[in-house]
Amino acid sequence: MFSVFSLPVCLPTPTSHLQFIMATRIRPSSKRCAVIGGSGFLGRHLVEKLLGKGYTVSVFDIRQSYELPGVTFHQGDLCDKQALLTALQGVSLVFHCASPAPASDDKALFQRVNIQGTQTVLQACTEAGVQKVVLTSSASVVFEGTDIKDGREDLPYAKKPIDYYTETKIEQEKLVLKACDKEKGLLTVAIRPHGIFGPRDPQLVPILVDTARRGKMKFIIGDGSNLVDFTFVDNVVHGHILAAESLRPESPICGKAYHITNDEPVRFWDFMSDILVGLGYAAPRYHLPYTLVYGLALLLWLLSLLLRPLVSFKPTFTPMRVALAGTHHFYSCSRAKQDMGYKPVVGLKDGIRRTVESYPHLRHGA
Ligand SMILES: NC(=O)C1=CN([C@@H]2O[C@H](COP(=O)(O)OP(=O)(O)OC[C@H]3O[C@@H](n4cnc5c(N)ncnc54)[C@H](O)[C@@H]3O)[C@@H](O)[C@H]2O)C=CC1
Numbered sequence: 001m002f003s004v005f006s007l008p009v010c011l012p013t014p015t016s017h018l019q020f021i022m023a024t025r026i027r028p029s030s031k032r033c034a035v036i037g038g039s040g041f042l043g044r045h046l047v048e049k050l051l052g053k054g055y056t057v058s059v060f061d062i063r064q065s066y067e068l069p070g071v072t073f074h075q076g077d078l079c080d081k082q083a084l085l086t087a088l089q090g091v092s093l094v095f096h097c098a099s100p101a102p103a104s105d106d107k108a109l110f111q112r113v114n115i116q117g118t119q120t121v122l123q124a125c126t127e128a129g130v131q132k133v134v135l136t137s138s139a140s141v142v143f144e145g146t147d148i149k150d151g152r153e154d155l156p157y158a159k160k161p162i163d164y165y166t167e168t169k170i171e172q173e174k175l176v177l178k179a180c181d182k183e184k185g186l187l188t189v190a191i192r193p194h195g196i197f198g199p200r201d202p203q204l205v206p207i208l209v210d211t212a213r214r215g216k217m218k219f220i221i222g223d224g225s226n227l228v229d230f231t232f233v234d235n236v237v238h239g240h241i242l243a244a245e246s247l248r249p250e251s252p253i254c255g256k257a258y259h260i261t262n263d264e265p266v267r268f269w270d271f272m273s274d275i276l277v278g279l280g281y282a283a284p285r286y287h288l289p290y291t292l293v294y295g296l297a298l299l300l301w302l303l304s305l306l307l308r309p310l311v312s313f314k315p316t317f318t319p320m321r322v323a324l325a326g327t328h329h330f331y332s333c334s335r336a337k338q339d340m341g342y343k344p345v346v347g348l349k350d351g352i353r354r355t356v357e358s359y360p361h362l363r364h365g366a
């Protein structure tokens with residue numbers, strides 16, 4: 001799998017001399033890939049699946065969160081081209097799933113990592129002879145805080161993105177799709193998942209349980225009928241690998257974005273209740289009007305901005321979170337079904353069960 005030109009024993013002709021020079025570099029192999037952001041929640045699941053499918057995997061990440069036989073770790077910042085070039089030696093396929101966490105709300109950090117950093121990743125890929133780049137984008141790139149029902153990929157990018165995370169994910173996706181160039185030999189595609197959940201997720205279940213433990217999970221924002229996509233992590237991984245394996249010069253997926261979801265929109269509050277009840281907490285019961293909660297969240301957010309020099313506090317109810325909890329946002333993945341034969345591999349009910357079982361330490365009373 002780790003494909004290196006074999007060293008010639010003798011050098012009788014100029015051609016074999018060239019072969020000798022090339023022997024000192026590692027030739028890109030189609031089964032040799034790198035996962036940028038491979039220490040994260042999605043990244044690690046992707047790495048595990050790739051190993052199972054016979055790929056040789058290098059992880060490039062600012063931190064190392066685990067060790068696995070068969071994985072080479074390169075610790076570094078993706079804004080550092082030299083560090084990337086070392087990790088990309090001999091790699092033909094790159095998955096770019098690194099990003100600062102949405103909760104950080106740090107404009108400068110998002111711009112540096114998601115925009116400048118992605119430009120650096122693309123330059124490094126070109127210089128290292130990488131042939132394919134699969135970006136983890138987000139379905140939120142078209143979300144402005146108002147209802148989206150069965151949204152397709154041709155929806156325009158959000159003109160007023162709900163936060164800096166989304167703003168920079170839009171620019172990142174544009175950069176990666178624009179870089180697709182068959183003549184230059186670099187093919188790109190963007191996967192747009194939504195609401196990823198599953199074992200080891202550091203965000204969704206921990207935030208939910210923390211809110212429940214503080215006694216704040218009693219209320220349903222709005223009438224509770226809003227439908228949302230939550231996507232089990234294995235399905236997101238499956239979408240990434242299908243995209244990578246379908247990415248060829250003649251393929252219709254080159255330079256395009258694809259929604260990858262569980263294809264089973266669910267009421268936001270039913271999903272939250274299933275997880276909470278599964279972990280032994282009470283489901284939310286009392287309804288609060290959406291506009292009232294959104295207005296309060298906006299006020300609190302403005303207050304936190306004004307008081308930032310004096311006190312730092314992070315409200316649980318940010319406008320972005322209230323919008324996510326109180327509106328419809330579900331997406332069609334018919335383009336992925338048609339162009340790459342995508343079909344979810346784990347159903348929602350099964351995904352919820354596997355997720356709940358993976359958090360024994362977050363159970364009520366644990
Ligand atoms: N979790 C979700 O619900 C969704 C996630 N996404 C996208 O999926 C991708 C993966 O997300 P998660 O696994 O949930 O996040 P995560 O926070 O678990 O993983 C991100 C990884 O990127 C690494 N990273 C951050 N800055 C870096 C830098 N400067 N250089 C190198 N590595 C760096 C982090 O150390 C981390 O390991 C992200 O691009 C995110 O925008 C998209 C839609 C939904």
Ligand SMILES: CC(C)=CCC[C@@H](C)[C@H]1CC[C@H]2C3=C(CC[C@]12C)[C@@]1(C)CCC(=O)C[C@@H]1CC3
Nearest residue numbers: 194195204207208211228229316317321324325
């Ligand atoms: C579908 C999707 C994009 C999910 C993203 C994950 C997070 C944004 C959610 C995970 C837990 C959610 C949550 C809330 C908002 C959205 C999440 C952070 C609340 C803060 C909404 C208001 C409440 O009543 C409490 C909720 C806790 C969990």
